[in-house]
Amino acid sequence: MPPKNSIIKDNLPSEDEHEPLQAVILADTYNERLKPLTVEKPRVGALCLLPICNTTLLDWTIESLSLAGVQEIFVVCTAHADLIKETLAASKWSQPSSGLKITPIVTATTCWAPGDALRDVYTHGVITSDFILVFGDLVSNVRLDEIVKIHKARRKVDRDAIMTIVVKEAGTEQRSKPLGDGGIFVLDADTNECLYYEAVPGLPLKKNIHIPREIFDKHPNVQVRNDLIDCGIDICSVEVPSLFQDNFDYLDIRRHFVHGILTSDLLDKSIHCHVVENGYAARVKDSKSYAIISNDILTRWTYPLVPDENNPSGQAYEHRRGNVYLPPNNSSVQLSRSCKIGNNTLLGYNTKISDNAQIIHSTLGNNCSVSANAVIQDSYLWDDVIVEDGCVIEQCIIGKGAKILRGSALSRGCLIGDGVILGPNAKLDEFTRVSTSPPVDGEDEGSPKYLGPKSNGIVWPSLGFTSQEQDESDEENETVDELEAAVNIRLLRIGDETHLSDLQRHEPDSSSSSEEDSDAGSSIDDNASTRSSTTSAVEPTLGSKLDAIAVAEFTSEVSASLERAWTEGHTVENAAVELKTLRMASNVPLRRVREAIVRFLVMKIESGNGKNGGEVREQIRKVVGRWGGLIDAIGGVDAVETIEVLQELCAREPQHLSLFGSLLAALYQEDIVEENDVRTWHSKPESRGKTAADVNVAVKMDRCWSIGSRMIEQFDAQDSDDEDSDE
Template sequence: MTSRRRSRTGASNGDLEFLILISIRDGPKGCRKRQWFWPGRRGGLCNAPLLDWTFESLALAGVKEIYVVCRSHAEKVKAAIANSKWSRPNTGIKITPIVTAKEAFSPGDAMRDIYTHGIITSDFVLVQGDLVSNVRIDEVVRLHKERRRTNRDIIMTMVVKESGVMHRTRPRGETAVFVLDSKTQECLHYEPVKGYPPQSHAHLPREILSKHAELEIRNDLIDCGIDICSVEVPSLFQDNFDYQDIRSDFVQGVLTSDLLMKNIHCHVITDGYAARVKDTKSYASVSKDILSRWTFPLVPDDNHPGCATTSYDHSRGNRYLSIGVPPHLARASYVGPMTLLGPGSSIASDARVSGSVLGANCVLEQGAVVSDSYLWDGVRVEEGAVIEGSVLGKNVTVLRGSRVERGCLIADDVIIGPDAHLRRLTRVSKKRDQQADEEEDEEEDSDYEDAEAAQTDELRACLGPQSNGILWPDNTPDSDEDEDEANERINQRLLRLGDDASDLELSDGGSITSSESESSDDSEDEFDGNILGLSLSHSATSLMHDGTGVSVSLLADAQAEREFRAEVSASLARAFSEGHSVDNAAVELKTLRMASNVPLRRVREAVVAGIVDLIPIVSDSPARQRAEIAKVMDRWGELINLIGGVDAVETVSVLQEHCSQSSHLGLFGQILAALYQGDIVDEDDIRAWHAMPESRGSGEGAAAENMRRCWAVGRKMIEQLNEQSDSDEEEGSDGDDESE
């Protein structure tokens, strides 16, 4: 523990303490979720402990001192810290583990425990132990300190990230409405939005409108789990024992309190990457983002947290192969794009793996197929077995002829098969040994007893005759559950890998909704005139108060859009004609956006349109046409992602919309191929766009018909990608004779 004198000295020198909260909140019951994804576990994320990814993220910001606060798995967390490369001498970072009381069941309890022991004596940065980020937190800290110099009542700055509607790290079950002062970015109102039941309105206190001339109401922000906090924050948790959650309790409590008189700000990042691995769905999403290199420089072949023991070679299609102990690729094996193979892994003849992460010493026997899955160290998939979109723990064995459908979780050391068939979203644990794990608490024992009691001959048959596992029952609602418990159970579905929740009507369905404000006298009466009901939108809106009344001005207003598009067109024209660098062009566009306060999608639309229109149409020479497209995309394609809020699916959607209404309709397929070749979009993005109902076009007229034509072109491209996978397999058969 750092002494008070040392902490004050550090603070005076400009160094902040970093507090990482991990393993504080109990996860949903079933399959030992806490043991699956606790951040210190080795092999957790792209073959490195998740906690090490967080350390890497903080190291980019020049962190000097880190406290790691945990409750469960304390000894394992300490061991993970000791094994981390950042615990070695001369790294310049001091990492201190802190174990909270067993009674600390929430982040609020942990903060109270920290306050009681006097651990934090200066301003600090609070991050969650499941963070993966390349954001320069030091810059956010600098801005926070500048605000504090003029207003000591600012106690927190929350870091949030702009997100496109379809971005895979945007949580469907846990979003929020942020109401910000447009000039100062002070957070005036925070309202969590669950995916279910569907919620169409947020409720804004009227007093906010009387005090602030211009507001932003935003539902397009991802909470990064990064907070710059003043030293008063732990004491506020101590004074308010009902504060359990950082956001829904503490932030809401501070913003609605008439007594505290404290302020909270937001820092909205448009560059860089930040996401949390909170559940199986975000685990898969962040893994894909790492393989897609959105997290650069935190990528497997450079700054990989496991680089002390393992390094990787990066090749076309975002394929990563271990260098120190290279994988064994047999004749006629196939390794598809977006795949990482750990040291000592082995792919037998006629085995296929794509879109997946394989840990150390994983074995795929002849004819085995693994797609969109995450296999930890020592997994063996025997002959003819198929794994789709699932997570398999260490030393799992899938015996011959077995099939694991999408969304399954199989815990460490489980054997299934032969000829087992695990249906979607199945969870399997190993049968308990006679001697229970010392760290298991009574609740976990009870969970296991319930699961064991629920086993039937039919369930055992699903696992195969040689299985040593138990199949956890579905989380079906109990008859005596109240409505809140039933809704929470449904929201948990939205966080599960492999569950598309297609049978549910959700608040955030992943498509752009109308931005029209829907406020009625009835809704005002319902809240005694103290709250104004506002419709939720996926993009920011602006509230203007002119002193005589309130008018809601949507940024999608046609005139404002025309003016913005004209400014962007002029900016792009200057960049194109004067040969500006892509970075400088991006900075100018961001400045325009800040001045105009338009949604990020509008910027993307303008940039895509400007780049596409720059391509000359060559009608007499297909080869020259391809060359012109390549020339423009090689020079300017990167600009699409540099404007912030990377969303490759939205990029394809915007390209389709523009081409369907322009003279470049016939070039849609070639431009999309150029984006793919330039790693601006990947295969998964194209497939996700093609699966969207909006991409098929609706209604009548030339534009709708052209949308359908673009969709048909996309279908052909997907077919070609599938054929390319087959041809790559044949090529491997002809050219890899020496591998066996």
């Protein structure tokens, strides 16, 4: 972990009471990842006005700045400026008691990039001191006022230190490291000065980076870090807006402005990073981060920014067991006695839930109605949504006023725009996008029959193409933005569960290019005056260590969830829903979930305390019979991997070794593994421990293999008996 700059902290200046802390919010979105949700009118035309946990993103952002001690905010807006001004005027922030002065800055309709917006800020001349720069999609509880003090102290020593980027280590407390929207920071380990920055898309996988040689000549202690989450918060000097006068075409603060400053031969300016140790900060930039941040709010990672406290919408909620949020005293909700409200769920005012309906890990806006036997899971419904009898909605976002008519099923990843009607009996495939308006480019699929006979929806093209289509697109457009390319945007959709290991495993031509990549990674290009990092940019040693921390934290959360399910007698289906939600938030491989479940089952078996073999086998039968189905219920059924996980656990923890045979037999009896699965596992060299680094573990894995051999002998004997009986 980078050392703290104690010299700066020990010389913090006293805060000038006459200089208000200013902030600039860029309200516009400059990507299309959430369309069609961001094109509907009148309420959600701008991303910052989208509701998250029934409160607009802009309100969450302003509340975040208010908690940080900001006194004056400038909201820069182009699209839907009138709506944004109306929203601000009607909010609590317009009251004199709020302690905030908020001024909208309406830019020209031709403003199309952050650089253009900040140039307008400069021309208005409203920034009088160092300020905080954020987008209107931020949710944060970080004490930014302390970081501002550190930034100002640094500026007293070095007037060329114009910006401090707020970052957070992945795997400590923030659980959501974006797979398709990351970056590599090269830092001076002594001062945290940012020496180089490079964006890292999920695809194509980046094998190495090229760092200017001069960096190593000037800075003897350099860190290359891909374990840092960009919080989307910058502390800027008063001169930063002026730098956009000639660079108003910068499309991205990081990739263009920061990169431009760090590589400029004319500007002798420096940028630093501040690694926060506590707190939460994340931006809603796509549907996947929308789901993750919604869940983080409900599970109180953002405290005190939670629905029942510091709720900027002005609506009150009660926090109940299992992170269920309801209006006070159920005063405005109608809940059937037979309906089920699962953990991590928020119900808005005037919501009605009918008989046997299930709402699990979801948020419902105000005035929503869910009819009998409907199931809503890991989904987000905005105001005035109607869901009729027997509908199933999983990992979807449903816009305001939409109607899902009886018998309809929406698969994971669907985005349904405002006012859309689907059904009856609509069947939507994964990642379908539906709106009442056609896309701007006119390329839509019309209103196919699967939307239902009463539908008014128009199907938009899916986000992401096949690899071949993407290649053809790239050939036609050599300047395609890697982060906004369709193949990368696919990773940022709600419901997409792709993990880094999946990308590495399925990357095309990885073997044929490995030698070339290796050569490139160890060479020095004298003409370019660059030195290549010899560490893989996608998986450096430090990143691997922090990944291990993230896995450990995830395992702890899963253990707590399973223990609660065991104690409270949850169904396997409900336990699986919670585990899938945890996995989605933590972005760990599916194998890690399987490992946690197998460990939990094994730990519930008491083999000691004088119990004989028969008693232990009976206990195994009961535990596996009751909970074994959870292994497959989490998705991605892989029985061979289940056996591998069980074998590795028993080999690494000898106290469980004697249970391997009985557990394997119980899994077989419960149809969790089949005969062919056992044979496939047994035939793999790894099953004999030949690849294990620890000799003791290898020996115990071989013992498990021998137990499996006896099971296969029984299979063979049974087959022989069956043949004899047939004769």
